[in-house]
Amino acid sequence: MDANTPRNTLSEADQQLVNGVLAGQRRALAKTITLIESTRDDHQERANEILGELLPHSGKAIRLGISGVPGAGKSTFIEALGIWLIDHGYKLAVLAVDPSSSVSGGSILGDKTRMEQLCQRPGAFIRPSPSAGSLGGVAAKTRESMLACEAAGYDVILVETVGVGQSETTVAGMVDMFILVQLPNAGDDLQAIKKGIVEIADLVAINKSDINPQMSAIACAQWKQAIQMLRPTSPNWRPPVITLSALQKQGIDDFWSEIEKFREIMTKTGELEEKRKKQALAWMWSMIEGGLRQRFRNHPQVHAALPKLSGEVASGQITPGVAARTLLDYLDQH
Amino acid sequence: MDANTPRNTLSEADQQLVNGVLAGQRRALAKTITLIESTRDDHQERANEILGELLPHSGKAIRLGISGVPGAGKSTFIEALGIWLIDHGYKLAVLAVDPSSSVSGGSILGDKTRMEQLCQRPGAFIRPSPSAGSLGGVAAKTRESMLACEAAGYDVILVETVGVGQSETTVAGMVDMFILVQLPNAGDDLQAIKKGIVEIADLVAINKSDINPQMSAIACAQWKQAIQMLRPTSPNWRPPVITLSALQKQGIDDFWSEIEKFREIMTKTGELEEKRKKQALAWMWSMIEGGLRQRFRNHPQVHAALPKLSGEVASGQITPGVAARTLLDYLDQH
Numbered sequence: 001m002d003a004n005t006p007r008n009t010l011s012e013a014d015q016q017l018v019n020g021v022l023a024g025q026r027r028a029l030a031k032t033i034t035l036i037e038s039t040r041d042d043h044q045e046r047a048n049e050i051l052g053e054l055l056p057h058s059g060k061a062i063r064l065g066i067s068g069v070p071g072a073g074k075s076t077f078i079e080a081l082g083i084w085l086i087d088h089g090y091k092l093a094v095l096a097v098d099p100s101s102s103v104s105g106g107s108i109l110g111d112k113t114r115m116e117q118l119c120q121r122p123g124a125f126i127r128p129s130p131s132a133g134s135l136g137g138v139a140a141k142t143r144e145s146m147l148a149c150e151a152a153g154y155d156v157i158l159v160e161t162v163g164v165g166q167s168e169t170t171v172a173g174m175v176d177m178f179i180l181v182q183l184p185n186a187g188d189d190l191q192a193i194k195k196g197i198v199e200i201a202d203l204v205a206i207n208k209s210d211i212n213p214q215m216s217a218i219a220c221a222q223w224k225q226a227i228q229m230l231r232p233t234s235p236n237w238r239p240p241v242i243t244l245s246a247l248q249k250q251g252i253d254d255f256w257s258e259i260e261k262f263r264e265i266m267t268k269t270g271e272l273e274e275k276r277k278k279q280a281l282a283w284m285w286s287m288i289e290g291g292l293r294q295r296f297r298n299h300p301q302v303h304a305a306l307p308k309l310s311g312e313v314a315s316g317q318i319t320p321g322v323a324a325r326t327l328l329d330y331l332d333q334h
Numbered sequence: 335m336d337a338n339t340p341r342n343t344l345s346e347a348d349q350q351l352v353n354g355v356l357a358g359q360r361r362a363l364a365k366t367i368t369l370i371e372s373t374r375d376d377h378q379e380r381a382n383e384i385l386g387e388l389l390p391h392s393g394k395a396i397r398l399g400i401s402g403v404p405g406a407g408k409s410t411f412i413e414a415l416g417i418w419l420i421d422h423g424y425k426l427a428v429l430a431v432d433p434s435s436s437v438s439g440g441s442i443l444g445d446k447t448r449m450e451q452l453c454q455r456p457g458a459f460i461r462p463s464p465s466a467g468s469l470g471g472v473a474a475k476t477r478e479s480m481l482a483c484e485a486a487g488y489d490v491i492l493v494e495t496v497g498v499g500q501s502e503t504t505v506a507g508m509v510d511m512f513i514l515v516q517l518p519n520a521g522d523d524l525q526a527i528k529k530g531i532v533e534i535a536d537l538v539a540i541n542k543s544d545i546n547p548q549m550s551a552i553a554c555a556q557w558k559q560a561i562q563m564l565r566p567t568s569p570n571w572r573p574p575v576i577t578l579s580a581l582q583k584q585g586i587d588d589f590w591s592e593i594e595k596f597r598e599i600m601t602k603t604g605e606l607e608e609k610r611k612k613q614a615l616a617w618m619w620s621m622i623e624g625g626l627r628q629r630f631r632n633h634p635q636v637h638a639a640l641p642k643l644s645g646e647v648a649s650g651q652i653t654p655g656v657a658a659r660t661l662l663d664y665l666d667q668h
Contacts, residue, residue, distance in 0.1 A: 313618050320618035321621055
């Protein structure tokens with residue numbers, strides 16, 4: 001597709017999908033996301049055409065990323081928050097990035113029974129993680145699905161991740177605000193810090209605080225101290241630490257008022273717009289670099305020489321610079 | 335150059351350089367590094383040929399990265415350590431990565447008067463940062479110079495950086511052990527933590543501890559606590575925090591015994607070899623990716639379309655995926 005030609009090549013069926021999504025029809029949205037997630041070339045082309053039509057209508061939602069250790073009660077939290085939001089007039093879409101889900105079925109969103117109430121609400125749209133591919137590939141599809149949800153009128157997007165490998169960082173790169181759900185355990189914080197997740201958290205929510213309020217207060221203080229030691233995610237925002245109980249539906253108001261505060265500050269300072277621009281460009285470059293790497297590796301001469309040269313670099317027989325230049329030269333030879 | 339042909343194309347002059355370096359002649363080493371740092375194509379080719387001959391003789395040194403805020407006394411520390419090392423029979427090369435040095439002259443190694451004593455020792459080889467180019471480019475040249483120094487028989491390599499931008503991370507990617515020199519100031523640690531440098535430190539040395547031993551002890555305790563909260567750089571090593579006074583030459587023994595301990599553990603567990611292999615491959619890939627990006631940006635159609643497409647991605651008119659695919663398709667068209 002050439003970027004300069006107008007995008008009016010939609011088939012009638014796809015135009016109907018576009019209209020359906022824009023009218024807020026869940027069925028049309030689900031079908032569109034199925035096209036986005038498909039690995040078939042013709043589906044990808046259709047998805048791109050449809051997304052092109054939807055894009056001008058996206059961008060109005062607040063995009064939240066949510067992560068936390070297994071057992072922290074993420075699904076209970078998302079359900080409690082979701083019902084609270086719907087009761088307050090919001091429409092909510094819950095998406096997921098879980099590159100492991102094809103193997104382990106690890107995504108909490110796959111386990112719909114755990115969000116039974118939320119699933120039945122018409123204001124909620126819940127979609128498990130795309131199941132195939134690399135983290136980058138899975139996440140790219142979730143990001144495009146997010147845009148489709150926004151075009152369908154969902155004004156809060158939750159992107160959940162179970163925290164496999166680098167998935168938190170990837171999710172943080174597609175949302176406005178990244179939330180860490182934690183348990184009131186000493187040591188729990190250390191895990192998150194060691195994995196380098198705290199650095200990207202814009203808010204830490206300590207769940208299950210009803211079980212032991214004293215321990216919860218200690219955890220809260222520890223977290224505040226830990227966060228103070230890290231570089232802030234934004235010059236205009238110091239990540240708050242709050243306690244709540246998703247099961248008892250306590251603290252959801254406080255949680256949401258922090259979200260609203262964050263959004264207001266980020267909007268007012270222009271940081272939100274700037275952040276989204278940077279995120280979109282970062283996605284573009286990550287896809288370009290992925291494509292360049294793939295082309296490089298698939299080049300016949302590179303493909304043939306790479307294992308030997310890599311081995312020689314690893315064992316110190318040739319310098320990385322000579323290996324890189326040798327391989328790059330192959331690209332220019334034909 | 336093809337990786338399969340033997341590298342026996344050295345001119346007589348260059349063979350003399352190789353012989354000189356291997357014999358430990360400082361003049362030959364300095365000339366070789368000048369070729370490495372040169373931007374001229376013919377110099378680069380000669381440098382690669384020479385490095386190819388030197389490589390089998392490299393790798394025996396311990397490679398240390400050193401960083402710290404201005405005023406922490408890095409140059410005094412390097413001088414004190416260097417003299418201590420030479421007095422203990424080591425040969426020491428001090429290199430630097432300072433991408434700002436061409437502009438600001440910021441490298442402490444540029445200011446030779448600050449290492450007056452060390453400069454006069456025959457066992458020390460001191461070389462300021464290559465002055466031109468991007469951080470990656472500057473660092474790549476320093477890394478190759480490091481290999482040349484090793485071939486010349488220097489058994490301790492110090493790579494100093496003044497801490498501009500991402501230079502610490504880059505230096506950490508070429509050394510065995512990364513050392514942070516700090517002042518006994520509360521708040522000094524916060525700076526380092528906020529900049530994300532502590533995460534890569536294998537040892538923290540609190541300098542100038544003679545001035546106020548009590549404050550120094552407090553800083554030491556704070557640092558230990560801070561480090562405990564971060565993920566360790568290795569499963570077999572918890573970064574120690576030590577106090578010393580470079581000016582009074584106090585604590586250098588303790589410092590060096592930590593270095594020896596680190597080296598012993600890393601060698602015994604095989605982690606050092608593994609780390610160096612990974613580092614070499616990471617350098618190769620970073621150079622390949624740099625080359626691919628450059629080729630991509632220089633492609634006439636990409637060059638023409640990139641600004642417009644980037645703008646459309648940033649403003650949300652097209653998805654990052656469509657922009658990436660459009661640009662990548664140009665590469666396949668001719």
